[in-house]
Amino acid sequence: MKQKVEDLDWKNLGFVYRDLPYRYEAKYKDGEWQEGKLIEDSTLALSEGAEILHYGQEIFEGLKAYRREDGKINLFRPDENAHRFALSAERLAMPPFPEDRFVEAVKQVVLANKEYVPPYDSGATLYLRPFMIGTSNVLGVQAANEYTFRIFAVPVGAYIKGLNPADYIVSEYDRAAYAGTGQAKTSGNYASSLLPSVEAHKNGFADCLYLDPREHKYVDEFGGANFYGITQEGQFVTPKSKSILISITKRSLLELAKKQGLNPVERQITLEEAFNMKEAGAMGTAAVISPVGSITYEGKKHVIYSETETGPVTTKLYNELVDIQYGKQEGPEGWVQTID
Ligand SMILES: Cc1ncc(COP(=O)(O)O)c(C=O)c1O
Structure with missing residues (x-):
């Protein structure tokens, strides 16, 4: 109907x-x-x-x-x-x-x-x-x-409501193979993420964080969003990987982070490093920017910034991105197309 x-x-x-x-x-x-x-x-x-x-x-x-x-x-x-x-x-x-x-x-x-x-x-x-x-x-x-x-x-509505920190669990499963279809937006990648996400939800987590499928050493991405962290030195870092989706939100935030002096970089991020980030977030069209409150791995919970509050860098990036999307602030040339 x-x-x-x-x-x-x-x-x-x-x-x-x-x-x-x-x-x-x-x-x-x-x-x-x-x-x-x-x-x-x-x-x-x-x-x-x-x-x-x-x-x-x-x-x-x-x-x-x-x-x-x-x-x-x-x-x-x-x-x-x-x-x-x-x-x-x-x-x-x-x-x-x-x-x-x-x-x-x-x-x-x-x-x-x-x-x-x-x-x-x-x-x-x-x-x-x-x-x-x-x-x-x-x-x-x-x-x-x-x-x-x-x-x-x-x-x-918002896929994940506003700037509320969420809890994630590191998955033991892979969603995509190293040189597989991870960079493509194709249903098979999401089909293989369903069981991990059902199990994650059952255990009270918002979603899974996947590791690189070759070594299970580096952070790859979430089931429906890319990962970023703000290092203790204040740098914006986000994984470089063959098996993750090339997120448009991520590419936009790399530009905004540069403008905000966060010296952004795409590189491999070990799980240990991710646990020690000052702030971290999930980014994507549906997620917009959603702060990571904690990451659980092998039964141990690692809190990032806070489980209830959003860090200042994440808040500033979120506000700038959303203001550009809604036309409250002018973004870089060509980002927004207005239709009547
Ligand atoms: C697996 C995955 N990674 C990342 C993203 C973010 O991509 P984008 O920013 O282009 O929406 C999405 C979709 O939102 C996704 O499904």
Whole structure:
């Protein structure tokens, strides 16, 4: 059933699927992307032999539309999502969707569902979920030759509410292999993170912190966000790894941290080092910036900064990022695209 806008409680949206009036769809066949269009049907018809159902050719993205104080709508670096989507496609042997058409389609979906972009100051946003699947029939392990690209939108509350420190546990599992698909945004990485996250939640943790899959020595990332730490010397450090998602939030914070004199660097971070950070956080589109209150490893809890309060560096980075996203502050050139 379609979601009625009048039934939405903007302050308590949660992070759940809702069926909005319009989505965008384009199909790939005969070696090229066909013209796409807005459609109303939220379902997909698939053959039982469709590639996605057996060998997992799926990639996706996640980005948000922010309601500004003047009522207009901001998109935050959608061109970066378009680019990462193309990289993910390449890794999964799928035909890249043209990056300019990706951004154009995102805008069409936002405008078509405009009244679902939550009000300024509600703390909520319109989350956009572009994805692509292999649809043609295969039996042996091989890539599809037909694909469907879609973008749907859902109004969401903050995935992790505000600047509240959360407790994490170091996972004994890996979510991605060293030279596997960790840098791509593909469903398989998330499928392998489900059991670890179920177990983490059962034990009272917000999520898992994964280690590098080769040595289990260095910090990789969280199940749905990248990791950063602020060293005792006040430096912003974030893992360099072949098996983590190239986060757009992370890349943005590296620039903001530079401007704030935090001398940011991407490098390997040992777990021991992470325990000794002055501050640490999770960063991503859904998480925004969420402070790490503690990291538990082999039964021992390591508190970072505080379990109840957020450190000053994290607070300053959070405020600057969010102000840019909502258009309260001007960001570096090209970061924000405003649509009416
Ligand atoms: C595993 C993982 N790492 C990192 C991120 C952060 O990426 P981005 O900042 O582009 O949203 C995400 C998605 O939010 C993610 O799912």
